[in-house]
Amino acid sequence: MSGTAILVVIPTTRGPLCLRGLSPRPGLPAPAAFADGDYRPLPWSADYARLCAPGGPVARLGAEAGAPHELRLSGSFDAGRSWEVPVCLAHGLAARGHRFVAEPVQADLILWATGAVDRDLAVLPGDYALLDKIERSRTLLAEVPEVPLAVLLPEGPERAPAEAAFLSLARAETPQILPAGHVPAAVEALTGPKGADRPDPRRHWRRVALPAGAAAAAGLVGLAGFMALAGRQAPVIKSASDPAAVAVSAEPVRTAETDPPSPSASEKPIAEKTAAEKPAAIRVEELRAPPGSSCRRVAFGADPPERRAVAPEGAERLAPTRLVPELCGLAIAAAPGLRLEIGPELRAAALPPVRLADGAQGFYLREGGRHNLVYAVHALPEAKARPEAGAAPPGERLVHALTR
Incomplete structure (x- = not known):
């Protein structure tokens, strides 16, 4: 093994992170992930430990890959699973004798990858905001x-334009497009005869800077070494497609669904007007991705969601919400002096709630949580607090369904 120096880039919608180190730690009770310079495990470190657990996905890359490791990154992120593919690739490369560097100038190879994996290390298709991450x-x-x-570009709505964007970059060599279906196949493509095992030695020579005092003494040796190195053939990194045949395309235009026009005030029933004028103890709104965006971009804070109020359907029931692709989650708020209790059905299907700018709780649906469910939300009086005058009576309960 040549011990190729690799910079692993973990792109996010807030900017790229870099893998700083991946070191075996036999003394650790479980694998752990840290930000550079911090001793506290990252919030998603438990997910990393499960990924690398005995018999887990990473163990399929070899015995050394599945041993307890300390993962160091240049920073962290709040949510999502797109870190899994680059981290799994790093484990596979480390098990084959390669090493990692922290800065681009130190690298023999830059690896840019994103995506989530299943138990068999298959890369899950999805909307990974590829074009935004590339930018x-x-x-x-x-x-x-x-x-x-x-x-490595997972299959999804932006894969083709993302590949074209990479192939259009002004680089000395055409980027290598790795197999996108399976992590072991990508590792093999990187470590095969034309992959990371054969870095270009001439590029190393260009980076070597001899001290001025040693330059004369090393002149003859350096000249001979340069001639020997220059005689070796540089690696050929092939792309999955011919760059000459790929035209750079703009980001695909997404068509947003158009809601039917709401009835005018004169058309609304009298009962509906009365209910709207009465202060509500609970407010539920849909959080939707705006046109041209995606739920992944919304969840990472790249774009603000569109908020649409969920209409009441009865005294204790809201109109069902359709699980359309642009539905990212729900915003739920209580009137002043009240606190919320959210049913376990929604909490299990969503990421941990986040506090939105207006004080509402934002529940963004997990990738595996988009299924039919019915949950209840209760508004109860806060301890040592009384609802403001005019607020709905405490103890209000609403039932809401998410349906396909």
Whole structure:
């Protein structure tokens, strides 16, 4: 093994993170992930431990890959699973003798990858906001255009334009497009005869800077070494498609569903007007991705969600909400002096709630939580607090369904 120096880039919609280190730690009770310079495990470290547990996905990459490791990143992120593919690739490369560097200028190869995996290390298709992540990675990649670049792009709505965007970058070598279906196949593509095992030695020579005093003494040796190294053939990094045949396309236009026009005030029933004028103890709104965006971008804070109130359907029931692709989650708020109790059905299907700008609780649906469910929400009086005058009586309960 050549011990190729690899910079692993973990792109996010807030900018790229870099893998700082992946070190075996036999003394650790379980694998753990940390931010550089911090001793506290990252919030998603438990998920990393499950990924690397004995018999888990990473163990399929080899015995050393599944041993307890300490993962160090340049930063962290709040939610999502797109870190899984680059981290699994790093484990596979480390098990084959490769090493990782922290800066682009130190790298023999830059690996840019995103996506989630299943138990068998298959890469899950999905909307990973690829074009946005590429745009936010441009500055980092432009620092070293001469360093070979390998990318893994999961299947999804932006894969084709994302591949075209990478192939259009001004780089010394055409980026290598890795197999996107299975992590072991991508590792094999990187470590095969034309992968990361054969870095370009001439690029190493260009980076070596001899001290001025040693330059004369090393002149003859350096010249001979340069001639020997220059005689070796540089690696050929192939793409999955011919860049000449790929035209750079703009981000695909997404068509948003158009809601039917709401009835005018004169058309609304008298009972509905009366209910609207009465202060509500509970307010439930849909959180939707705006046109041209996605729920992944909304969940990561790249775009603000569109909020649409859920209409009442009865005294204690709300109109069902359709699980359309642009539905990202729900915002639930209580009147002043009241607190909320959310049913376990919604809490199990959503990420941990976040506090929105207006004080409402935001429940963003998990990738595996988009299924039919019915939950209840209660508004109860806060301890040592009384509802403001005019607020609905405490103890109000609403039932709401999410349906396909």
